[in-house]
Amino acid sequence: MTTITAQATEVYQVFIKATPDAIWDGITRPEFTSKYFHGATVETTPEERRSYRGSELRSVVDVLEYDPPRRLVHRWISYYDPELAAEEPSRVSWEIEPQDSGYSLLTVTHDQLEGAPKTAANVSGTGWMMVLSGLKTLLETGEPLED
Amino acid sequence: MDDDRVFKALADPTRRHLLDRLFERDGRTLGELESELEMTRFGVMKHLRLLEDAGLVVTRRQGRQKLHYLNPVPIRLVHDRWIDKYTEHRISALAELKTQLEETA
Numbered sequence: 515m516t517t518i519t520a521q522a523t524e525v526y527q528v529f530i531k532a533t534p535d536a537i538w539d540g541i542t543r544p545e546f547t548s549k550y551f552h553g554a555t556v557e558t559t560p561e562e563r564r565s566y567r568g569s570e571l572r573s574v575v576d577v578l579e580y581d582p583p584r585r586l587v588h589r590w591i592s593y594y595d596p597e598l599a600a601e602e603p604s605r606v607s608w609e610i611e612p613q614d615s616g617y618s619l620l621t622v623t624h625d626q627l628e629g630a631p632k633t634a635a636n637v638s639g640t641g642w643m644m645v646l647s648g649l650k651t652l653l654e655t656g657e658p659l660e661d
Numbered sequence: 662m663d664d665d666r667v668f669k670a671l672a673d674p675t676r677r678h679l680l681d682r683l684f685e686r687d688g689r690t691l692g693e694l695e696s697e698l699e700m701t702r703f704g705v706m707k708h709l710r711l712l713e714d715a716g717l718v719v720t721r722r723q724g725r726q727k728l729h730y731l732n733p734v735p736i737r738l739v740h741d742r743w744i745d746k747y748t749e750h751r752i753s754a755l756a757e758l759k760t761q762l763e764e765t766a
Contacts, residue, residue, distance in 0.1 A: 523721070523728075523730070526719075528734045528735075529716070621719070643733045647738055650738070
């Protein structure tokens with residue numbers, strides 16, 4: 515059934531007034547991610563994506579594609595909740611496309627969620643929405659979103 | 662920059678209905694979305710196009726199918742910009758009123 519496949523994919527988009535390079539840094543560098551990624555500090559290298567809470571390393575997943583400043587693909591495990599973490603790993607792709615007048619379009623596709631229905635429900639609530647609106651606010655104003 | 666488009670897109674019951682359908686289950690085809698609406702295929706396409714222009718719907722091709730995904734980020738941004746600001750003000754105004762009434766009581 516195509517509908518089952520379809521539900522295993524989520525797509526989010528946001529226009530950000532920033533260059534692809536600035537957005538790439540916002541996604542991959544720990545000093546930026548700590549300001550908008552639900553309190554996690556995330557560091558991305560060409561090989562690995564590491565998530566910290568404070569100085570404690572909580573999760574390491576593989577980076578599958580690393581093409582700055584246009585495309586980043588990595589595995590996803592919702593390590594912050596044991597029930598979600600026990601599900602199959604899924605996949606997250608970040609695509610950055612330059613637009614007119616200083617804007618870039620950031621598309622986040624979270625897919626391969628067939629084996630992770632609870633993770634799918636969890637990240638589709640306010641999960642990715644808060645990450646993307648927080649990243650936009652941070653890059654456009656230099657300030658993290660207020661709670 | 663897209664606030665106007667978001668408000669316009671939301672100012673129509675059919676389009677809000679389409680968003681609700683996608684909220685229930687994401688990644689639907691045009692065929693699925695039009696099946697519950699008493700409207701021509703062309704009409705539904707027009708509404709979906711407006712939602713897409715506002716960034717509220719993102720489409721992906723999968724084989725021969727075009728799938729529609731709900732993108733809630735613009736609603737969040739409008740919320741942050743236009744709703745938080747005023748509700749916060751109202752709450753503080755009410756708090757002030759309460760203080761004044763209690764002081765004079």
